[in-house]
Amino acid sequence: MRLGVLDIGSNTVHMLxxxxxPGGRPLAKTSDRTVLRLMRYLTPDGAISEEGVSALEAAVAQARRVAETERVDALLATATSAVRDARNGVEVIARIEAALGQPLQVLDGETEAELTFLAVRRWFGWSAxxxxxxxxxxxxxEIAAGAEELPDAAASVPLGAGRMTVQFLPQDPPGEDDVERLRAHARKTLADVLPRFVSLPKPDHVVGSSKAIRSLARLAGYPAPGWSGTDRMLLPRASLGSWIPRLARLPASARQELPGITPDRTFQIVAAAVSLHTAMRALDIDELEVSxxxxxxxxxLRYIEQLSWSGARS
Structure with missing residues (x-):
């Protein structure tokens, strides 16, 4: 069975x-992505501008064409925080659905954390x-923790790289005072959700996922041998922290010359580093491994699981 997953995120529209x-590992065949950086289209009142909605419609139409070319049996279309939190989100969702030709599932923050946790659990296995x-x-x-496939605690906080760049680091390069304001804001925001995690057992593995964390690991981390013969990437908090002032001194055009920093992330990588470093410090994390x-x-994986259960019941 061939499935398509359309992820309408804050940075990209990505069709996989x-x-x-059932019971098998998903084998990726095609990946198509359009870089949008939706946060730059936000109006002062928190709505996505007409230009931004039009860009979304075009990207979704392109993803739909790829899905049709790949002859997917089902297309699982999801949207996350940029669409979810937009003031005109209802209108934006309706226009996306019209361009897509099917319903769109808008994930709340905790569901986003739970689904990502499921993927990470399956990747690392029960022995982790x-x-x-x-x-x-x-x-x-997103933050999630637990020993099963569903986390015991999950939280989503508005500290994404694009959102924080627009709100706190609009200058290129940003000033030291702006970086410190972002750091203080991140600490305050995280303080609201930390009580959910402090009573949980000490983690056996701390894991980071997402393109931004992979980019930061390539920049400030190091490879270590993996059990399957391939290297795994580790990112120490101390190394990440030492890179923040260096990244902040560089203009965006120069950052993309650094290892791991792609053109679509260069504007947001400082905010990503500050948010991640602040979260690692708040959670007393010395090092994380990239998933x-x-x-x-x-x-x-959730869709395959639901298919398996429905097949078993029938």
């Missing part, structure tokens, strides 16, 4: 086509024990 079967997950998108930061799987894989 994968061959799946207690997991603590951090995931940074363009609009929000190749994240939300899209979680959406796929």
């Amino acid at each position: 086509a994968a061959d799946v079967r 024990g207690q997991l603590l997950l951090l995931d940074i998108g363009g609009g929000s930061l 190749p799987w994240a939300l899209r894989e979680g959406v796929l």
